[in-house]
Amino acid sequence: MSEPAYRRILLTGATGALGRMLRPHLKELCETLRVADRVDPGPAREGEEVRTVSLEDREGMLALLEEVDAVVHFGGVMKEDWDLLLAGNIVGLQHLYEAARINGVKRIIQASSNHATGFYPAGQVISPQDPARPDCLYGATKVWGEALARLYFDRYAIESACLRIGSAFPRPNGRRMLSTWISYADLTRLVRSCLLAPRVGFSTIYGVSNNRDAWWDNSSAAHLGYTPQDSSEPFRAEIEASTPALAPDDPDALYQGGRFVHVMDETRSDRDCN
């Protein structure tokens, strides 16, 4: 059997939906998989180390990245709650990159989001080279994450792949996801490709399956070697039969980010705006 590609990989967000899905697949790529979350990820499995730490805990993050060779960063906040976003996605991400620098980590695979560009019109084909157009504060924190990745590559040669994940679920739910869906198997392929690619540099790629009506052109990220093998198409007939056609003013019909374009108004406290 060949040697694993890495000595130690760190998976953050290991208690979350995608972290739990990725965890068993990462073990085969490393001698030791360190899994971490602020919520206990459960007992260590064979070849694993388990840590409970918050991204906003600077010292804790410094210790978490000790002797780590690559990071798969899936910890973070998806809720439109500024205090949580600030702690986890802004401060926490800076702690992650700084701890990576101090500990000599060479590669970070980062869960970004399609909501970094969610204000582009639905149907327009865009590429990772197009300017960011976040659709909410959450999306804006992902742009920050990508900016940090760029900075730490230019300044310290730490490689990053920023995955602008579409909708990662066991199956597409609703019409928008016919465009944005990524299967769990394809997301696993994507993370694996980014870990095994000879050179990542600073790369941004959309995390999407091979969907007929995808809006994202990943040809500029071909060097990462990601070839999606699933598609939302087999689910189309059932989704179209069970959900009404989208009204022309439905955010899912207008914007790539769908309803996320309204989430700031739904959650904003006007008491903070006087």
Ligand SMILES: NC(=O)c1ccc[n+]([C@@H]2O[C@H](COP(=O)([O-])OP(=O)(O)OC[C@H]3O[C@@H](n4cnc5c(N)ncnc54)[C@H](O)[C@@H]3O)[C@@H](O)[C@H]2O)c1
């Ligand atoms: N699920 C999707 O379709 C999707 C789409 C786009 C992007 N993403 C991104 O992928 C990542 C994982 O998504 P998920 O669906 O597994 O989310 P999730 O909410 O299920 O998991 C996130 C994990 O991060 C942990 N976390 C949150 N704040 C933390 C903090 N301050 N310190 C330490 N840990 C913290 C949580 O405890 C949780 O276990 C997120 O960054 C998310 O933005 C997911």
